[in-house]
């Protein structure tokens with residue numbers, strides 16, 4: 001009898017950039033692309049949360065706008081896609097719940113959850129963080145004003161810091177300042193057309 005050598009297919013490597021994306025900006029796109037290329041990821045999913053688990057979301061704009069802005073921002077990059085998992089699930093978007101479901105439904109995928117330095121610092125307060133740390137690879141990227149040191153398992157990626165935040169974009173727009181080159185043109189056109197943040 002001949003023993004068949006069963007070759008295991010290597011797992012796909014998928015990145016996830018979870019966020020409120022209120023609005024998406026070039027900092028998000030830059031970190032996703034850097035992590036994708038440095039870690040050789042097959043794809044990066046931008047995953048808008050329905051309700052951020054840690055902040056009062058009263059000021060967040062409707063998810064339809066946030067999702068549409070993400071779609072417009074990533075449309076030119078074939079490695080980027082939008083994940084509607086948390087939007088469709090509704091309720092508070094705990095990452096633990098998301099990752100349990102994704103791992104169960106996609107056993108041949110290894111997930112890399114990308115977070116900025118502010119979120120690396122906040123990890124101790126995440127829901128079921130010890131369990132979550134065992135079922136996903138966190139990838140930490142530097143952000144101005146935060147260290148990326150953590151008691152948790154985090155892969156640190158060294159990339160140039162871009163001091164852009166959604167808060168900065170919203171404030172600039174409110175004041176009538178230009179945000180050109182901080183967000184994609186298509187997103188800027190959409191914001192203007194729908195009078196968001198004015």
Ligand SMILES: Nc1ncnc2c1ncn2[C@@H]1O[C@H](COP(=O)(O)OP(=O)(O)OP(=O)(O)O)[C@@H](O)[C@H]1O
Pocket residue numbers: 018019020021022027028031114115116117118119141142143162163164165166167168
């Ligand atoms: N310029 C940046 N550099 C590194 N990481 C970033 C940057 N902007 C956002 N991130 C990370 O992207 C993820 C999603 O961020 P989010 O959508 O909350 O944007 P934000 O700019 O942090 O928003 P806000 O200013 O409203 O808090 C988080 O993990 C955050 O740390």
Ligand SMILES: O=C(O)c1ccc[n+]([C@@H]2O[C@H](COP(=O)([O-])O)[C@@H](O)[C@H]2O)c1
Pocket residue numbers: 017018019020021047049052053054093094095096119122125126127
């Ligand atoms: O699950 C948690 O407890 C948790 C706490 C803080 C943040 N997160 C996730 O981290 C991602 C970035 O969060 P935010 O608020 O910076 O957009 C987003 O996907 C959140 O759902 C998750």
